[in-house]
Amino acid sequence: MKYKGWLLPPALRDFHEGRIWLKEHTTFSKGDIEKSINHKYFHIIEGIQKEPHLKCNRCHNDNLQLFTTFACSKCQQQCIYCRHCLNMGRVSSCTQLMIWTGPRAMRTRKHSLKWAGEFTVLQQQAANEMLESVKAKRSHLIHAVCGAGKTELLFPTVHYALQQGLRVCIATPRTDVVLELYPRFQTVFPQTMIHALYGGSPKQEGYAQLVLATTHQLYRFERAFDIMIVDEADAFPYTFDETLQSAVQKAKTENAPIMLVTATPSQKLLTQYQNKSYSFIPKRYHNRPLPVPRFHSLWSYEKSLKRGKIPRKLKQWTEERLARKEPFLLFFPKVELMKIATPLFQLLDANIMAVHAEDPQRKEKVLKLRHEEVPGLLTTTILERGITIKNVQVAVIGAESTIFTSSALIQIAGRVGRNANFTDGDVVFFHHGITTEMDDARTKILYYNKKGFS
Amino acid sequence: MNKIETLCLLCSQPLQSAISWKILLTKQFQPTICDRCSARFEHSPTATALYQYNDAMKDYLHQYKFLQDVALAKVFRQELHARFKLEKAAIIPIPMHPLKQRERTFSHMEELLKAANIPFIQLLEKTTTATQSSKNREQRIQAASLFRLMAKAHVEHKEYLLFDDIKTTGTTLRHATEVLLNAGAKNVKIFTLING
Numbered sequence: 001m002k003y004k005g006w007l008l009p010p011a012l013r014d015f016h017e018g019r020i021w022l023k024e025h026t027t028f029s030k031g032d033i034e035k036s037i038n039h040k041y042f043h044i045i046e047g048i049q050k051e052p053h054l055k056c057n058r059c060h061n062d063n064l065q066l067f068t069t070f071a072c073s074k075c076q077q078q079c080i081y082c083r084h085c086l087n088m089g090r091v092s093s094c095t096q097l098m099i100w101t102g103p104r105a106m107r108t109r110k111h112s113l114k115w116a117g118e119f120t121v122l123q124q125q126a127a128n129e130m131l132e133s134v135k136a137k138r139s140h141l142i143h144a145v146c147g148a149g150k151t152e153l154l155f156p157t158v159h160y161a162l163q164q165g166l167r168v169c170i171a172t173p174r175t176d177v178v179l180e181l182y183p184r185f186q187t188v189f190p191q192t193m194i195h196a197l198y199g200g201s202p203k204q205e206g207y208a209q210l211v212l213a214t215t216h217q218l219y220r221f222e223r224a225f226d227i228m229i230v231d232e233a234d235a236f237p238y239t240f241d242e243t244l245q246s247a248v249q250k251a252k253t254e255n256a257p258i259m260l261v262t263a264t265p266s267q268k269l270l271t272q273y274q275n276k277s278y279s280f281i282p283k284r285y286h287n288r289p290l291p292v293p294r295f296h297s298l299w300s301y302e303k304s305l306k307r308g309k310i311p312r313k314l315k316q317w318t319e320e321r322l323a324r325k326e327p328f329l330l331f332f333p334k335v336e337l338m339k340i341a342t343p344l345f346q347l348l349d350a351n352i353m354a355v356h357a358e359d360p361q362r363k364e365k366v367l368k369l370r371h372e373e374v375p376g377l378l379t380t381t382i383l384e385r386g387i388t389i390k391n392v393q394v395a396v397i398g399a400e401s402t403i404f405t406s407s408a409l410i411q412i413a414g415r416v417g418r419n420a421n422f423t424d425g426d427v428v429f430f431h432h433g434i435t436t437e438m439d440d441a442r443t444k445i446l447y448y449n450k451k452g453f454s
Numbered sequence: 455m456n457k458i459e460t461l462c463l464l465c466s467q468p469l470q471s472a473i474s475w476k477i478l479l480t481k482q483f484q485p486t487i488c489d490r491c492s493a494r495f496e497h498s499p500t501a502t503a504l505y506q507y508n509d510a511m512k513d514y515l516h517q518y519k520f521l522q523d524v525a526l527a528k529v530f531r532q533e534l535h536a537r538f539k540l541e542k543a544a545i546i547p548i549p550m551h552p553l554k555q556r557e558r559t560f561s562h563m564e565e566l567l568k569a570a571n572i573p574f575i576q577l578l579e580k581t582t583t584a585t586q587s588s589k590n591r592e593q594r595i596q597a598a599s600l601f602r603l604m605a606k607a608h609v610e611h612k613e614y615l616l617f618d619d620i621k622t623t624g625t626t627l628r629h630a631t632e633v634l635l636n637a638g639a640k641n642v643k644i645f646t647l648i649n650g
Contacts, residue, residue, distance in 0.1 A: 081524070
């Protein structure tokens with residue numbers, strides 16, 4: 001006898017659980033989707049909500065500027081669509097969004113933690129505090145300086161949560177961070193199915209109990225995660241785009257705690273968490289103080305570069321790095337200025353390269369610096385966080401520019417001296433006038449050092 | 455579709471429109487993209503197209519047609535209006551197959567003209583749902599007739615202008631021209647947004 005009924009394909013359930021998805025975008029067969037809907041396994045909602053106010057039901061954008069009305073040939077009516085999340089496939093009034101309400105995927109409780117590292121006293125304390133908060137379902141802020149070993153801190157908490165059968169998400173505003181975390185978590189949690197989601201990520205099979213994602217990808221989830229960890233919670237565009245913050249809220253279940261991890265929390269975050277659940281690590285894992293930035297005037301650097309000349313002090317600094325064979329990063333405030341400067345620096349050493357946000361070879365170039373194939377890189381703020389290069393030296397050109405906020409400058413200074421064998425290095429802020437942001441960055445770094453070594 | 459844009463439609467940077475006598479005294483559309491984005495488009499040297507195909511155009515067409523961002527119909531409205539406002543021939547945008555149009559939810563050629571406030575008529579209909587971009591050069595040139603006259607279409611003995619988004623081999627426009635000439639049109643001109 002052959003079974004004639006319909007069986008729910010496990011792959012469909014595994015994919016759609018926790019996701020909010022455009023009906024026309026599903027990769028599963030029409031028949032299976034229709035049958036799932038008939039079984040009430042999907043909750044269907046309209047793409048754009050009109051009452052009480054206009055809102056995109058996927059990305060929760062309610063900025064009227066980002067909606068467009070047009071005469072739709074599909075529904076023969078005036079349709080409204082959201083331009084904010086357009087890149088993920090257009091959501092309009094006549095498109096339907098599906099939310100899984102059917103049977104849950106199988107979650108395993110067998111997860112091993114394969115990590116032989118050791119915590120410092122401060123790390124151990126913070127890790128314990130974080131675990132306590134998760135057990136009490138309480139949100140928590142971890143404030144740890146650059147190079148304190150924040151990623152390792154997460155291991156015990158993530159392991160505990162996975163063993164409880166909870167679904168965990170580690171979200172970050174930066175694709176680079178996802179790419180860096182993914183292989184590390186794969187080695188540490190060899191038994192766990194992990195998905196890495198970012199713009200243009202490949203299709204991944206099965207049901208992932210641990211998801212590493214950019215905050216943008218969270219638009220596509222709804223009430224999915226029992227623990228939400230936000231790494232680099234202060235990075236652009238997370239603090240800038242309110243819909244990303246609301247995406248974090250909607251992607252987690254109602255009672256799920258949020259763990260925020262950052263080196264440079266905003267004052268707002270600090271006041272919100274400082275008195276209840278807050279861990280602070282002012283010291284690096286190798287127990288050496290943070291390199292303190294020096295200020296160096298570089299008057300009219302922009303004019304000089306545009307005239308085809310590297311300012312003398314900057315040239316000296318670069319030549320010194322080249323002579324001593326130390327890898328270096330030069331941060332520029334604008335792509336345009338960096339493009340003008342690149343050929344000038346290549347006269348000093350032909351192998352010097354430049355990276356910017358839209359550079360398709362961005363990953364390869366950073367790897368080349370790490371493998372000492374290039375002596376140094378010119379870059380914009382995209383490399384301000386998430387990268388670790390042995391014995392790197394850093395200079396900021398035009399540190400007075402508005403793009404270099406104190407948190408950006410602290411992150412940039414945090415690239416230096418992360419390796420236990422090279423705990424010191426040079427951080428120079430070349431400037432055309434000192435700003436409060438620069439002062440603020442330096443004061444904070446001095447404060448952390450004082451806190452850590454007193 | 456008539457709202458005033460405050461952010462660039464392509465890069466979302468705030469739009470700063472400088473007030474000038476020209477803007478105050480002549481009737482012009484408000485700009486919808488910033489100077490940096492508009493500088494990426496390359497004007498065409500030919501008389502039958504506005505722009506040359508390049509990376510910026512590729513991105514534009516992707517967002518407009520594939521991601522269905524209807525708002526982008528407004529990006530070239532000033533240029534199209536200037537080109538067509540004194541046009542004496544009747545303008546016919548290249549039609550889409552009805553199924554295709556329902557799938558895309560709008561006709562990209564008609565929306566371009568509507569945004570530019572240019573009147574147009576329609577006499578043709580598309581016979582196939584296959585796209586030109588899915589075929590190679592040989593297949594395109596040999597393709598069977600892509601268009602036919604609409605049921606009650608009346609072609610007068612006068613001049614018509616066919617308007618399409620991009621011309622690569624010219625097959626689409628050739629097919630449409632033939633249909634109109636066979637039905638008694640006096641002359642058929644062509645114009646495209648982009649020269650491929």
